[in-house]
Amino acid sequence: MERLTVKTAPIEGQKPGTSGLRKKTEVFMGQHYLENFVQAIWEGIGGARGKTLVLGGDGRYFNERAAQVILRMAAASGVAKVIVGQNALLSTPAASHLIRTRGTDGGIIMSASHNPGGPDEDFGIKFNTPNGGPAPEEVTTRIYEATKTIEAYEILETQDLDLNRLGETHLADMEVEVVDPVADYALLMENLFDFDAIRKLFDGGFTMRFDAMHAVTGPYAKAIFEDILGAPAGTVMNGEPKADFGGGHPDPNPHWAKALFNTLMDEGGPDFGAASDGDGDRNMILGRGTYVSPSDSLAVLAANAHVAPAYSGGLKGVARSMPTSGALDRVAKKMGLDCYETPTGWKFFGNLLDAGRATICGEESFGTSSDHVREKDGLWAVLLWLNILAKTGRSVREIMQDHWAEFGRIFYTRHDYEAVESDVASDLMDGLRARFDDLPGQSFAGRTVIGADEFAYDDPVDGSHAAGQGIRILFEDGGRIVFRLSGTGTAGATIRVYIEDATDDPARFGEDPQEALAPMIAAADEVAGLHARTGRTGPDVRS
Numbered sequence: 001m002e003r004l005t006v007k008t009a010p011i012e013g014q015k016p017g018t019s020g021l022r023k024k025t026e027v028f029m030g031q032h033y034l035e036n037f038v039q040a041i042w043e044g045i046g047g048a049r050g051k052t053l054v055l056g057g058d059g060r061y062f063n064e065r066a067a068q069v070i071l072r073m074a075a076a077s078g079v080a081k082v083i084v085g086q087n088a089l090l091s092t093p094a095a096s097h098l099i100r101t102r103g104t105d106g107g108i109i110m111s112a113s114h115n116p117g118g119p120d121e122d123f124g125i126k127f128n129t130p131n132g133g134p135a136p137e138e139v140t141t142r143i144y145e146a147t148k149t150i151e152a153y154e155i156l157e158t159q160d161l162d163l164n165r166l167g168e169t170h171l172a173d174m175e176v177e178v179v180d181p182v183a184d185y186a187l188l189m190e191n192l193f194d195f196d197a198i199r200k201l202f203d204g205g206f207t208m209r210f211d212a213m214h215a216v217t218g219p220y221a222k223a224i225f226e227d228i229l230g231a232p233a234g235t236v237m238n239g240e241p242k243a244d245f246g247g248g249h250p251d252p253n254p255h256w257a258k259a260l261f262n263t264l265m266d267e268g269g270p271d272f273g274a275a276s277d278g279d280g281d282r283n284m285i286l287g288r289g290t291y292v293s294p295s296d297s298l299a300v301l302a303a304n305a306h307v308a309p310a311y312s313g314g315l316k317g318v319a320r321s322m323p324t325s326g327a328l329d330r331v332a333k334k335m336g337l338d339c340y341e342t343p344t345g346w347k348f349f350g351n352l353l354d355a356g357r358a359t360i361c362g363e364e365s366f367g368t369s370s371d372h373v374r375e376k377d378g379l380w381a382v383l384l385w386l387n388i389l390a391k392t393g394r395s396v397r398e399i400m401q402d403h404w405a406e407f408g409r410i411f412y413t414r415h416d417y418e419a420v421e422s423d424v425a426s427d428l429m430d431g432l433r434a435r436f437d438d439l440p441g442q443s444f445a446g447r448t449v450i451g452a453d454e455f456a457y458d459d460p461v462d463g464s465h466a467a468g469q470g471i472r473i474l475f476e477d478g479g480r481i482v483f484r485l486s487g488t489g490t491a492g493a494t495i496r497v498y499i500e501d502a503t504d505d506p507a508r509f510g511e512d513p514q515e516a517l518a519p520m521i522a523a524a525d526e527v528a529g530l531h532a533r534t535g536r537t538g539p540d541v542r543s
């Protein structure tokens with residue numbers, strides 16, 4: 001076994017985005033690309049020597065090859081131990097949990113999450129810190145800086161490890177422990193929720209469909225829903241993880257999980273439906289004939305979490321990302337809870353969770369979780385919903401109706417314009433920025449603007465500052481439009497337009513959001529010149 005020092009040179013563009021570094025798979029497989037970035041991680045965390053790390057990924061194309069490279073690099077740089085999921089698989093929340101329970105120095109997650117996988121699609125890597133959460137900006141900046149000055153990396157020349165075999169082995173002096181990716185996580189879920197109540201629900205004939213979208217949650221969902229909770233076989237669909245996610249786009253929304261969505265919209269369909277994304281941190285919640293918007297789901301979970309054993313003592317506080325709707329704020333207000341507003345991306349919740357200021361956090365992008373890990377957690381959200389359904393005996397539709405009756409309804413939609421030319425997208429944003437002072441008082445599609453700004457965040461725990469986090473345009477009567485550029489895409493720019501409008505009129509609660517929001521959707525186009533500038537007539541994805 002020879003330890004090699006390989007000469008290399010900086011590669012442009014290795015800047016982590018909203019959630020790690022994501023690139024086309026072929027870019028990641030290019031010469032020195034992965035190696036440079038991994039060596040930069042070692043630099044960014046103050047060296048790898050003596051550290052214990054967790055390693056796993058969502059099983060997409062290049063997952064296991066990348067794991068072998070990372071292991072050889074870890075061993076060459078003096079890492080003491082790596083805990084790796086069997087076959088290099090770990091969902092993001094399971095990795096977060098392992099990092100925390102084993103008290104490690106962090107971990108590397110191989111995933112491009114909701115982006116498609118395969119040789120022509122996307123791959124990604126992110127580093128999580130010892131609290132189990134995505135590295136904060138300060139760390140990702142150090143990693144990025146290291147990619148700009150790198151001259152060499154260290155790697156062992158040796159055979160691949162058998163990552164299928166559970167147990168301990170060695171790579172030179174480094175210990176490698178291959179663990180069952182599901183076991184610890186399933187136990188954690190069992191400790192948080194009332195599994196007996198959920199078991200009874202299934203025993204009573206309650207029906208559910210969970211779409212794992214051929215991504216990493218398949219084995220987790222089968223173990224938890226079918227084996228432990230007794231849901232009938234077939235409850236989990238698309239449960240075999242595949243390197244290309246079966247050719248699909250593993251993003252659990254009505255657009256990409258259309259088959260599941262349609263099954264639930266049928267009045268003869270199952271009682272409950274849910275789906276998760278590539279790496280298992282997102283969730284979509286559906287009831288028979290009912291789509292629960294992620295912002296509403298977050299609010300419902302916060303309002304009802306106390307029925308689950310882990311949250312029976314109440315919540316310390318709640319948090320949402322800025323583009324997420326104000327439904328959570330209404331719950332927090334009524335329950336007397338602090339409610340924090342953070343920039344997009346889970347890394348901004350870490351400090352609030354660590355400091356005990358928030359128990360439940362969420363984003364409009366199908367992400368919710370609690371302080372049990374430091375990532376969003378798709379199956380956690382599904383299980384909390386099941387726990388609530390089991391304890392209240394209500395249907396999803398009834399729960400939504402009860403919720404709106406108590407807190408009012410905020411109609412919400414997100415429109416994504418994908419693969420827009422980068423210049424066009426940044427001009428659109430600059431055009432809005434230049435008008436912050438003029439917009440108030442002007443009307444668009446019959447709605448009057450009362451304020452416009454760009455969101456910036458001062459972390460209340462460590463005082464760090466994040467600027468440029470999305471443009472907000474506030475309208476009279478509680479309407480809001482947010483414009484933001486995605487930080488997870490790998491082709492051109494994606495413009496995200498987040499649109500919401502509130503109503504306290506019970507006669508309107510049942511309206512379809514796209515119809516209820518039609519004036520605001522028109523206002524978004526008018527105020528930003530969306531269609532004229534992009535040459536599109538509408539968004540690529542509505543969720």
Ligand code: VG1
Nearest residue numbers: 018019113114345363365486487488
């Ligand atoms: C998107 C979402 C954001 C989420 C991030 C990672 O980022 O908007 O809310 O945290 O993806 O999710 P962006 O910058 O593209 O809007 V995941 O499940 O892809 O790790």
Ligand code: CO
Nearest residue numbers: 113114279281
């Ligand atoms: Co994800």
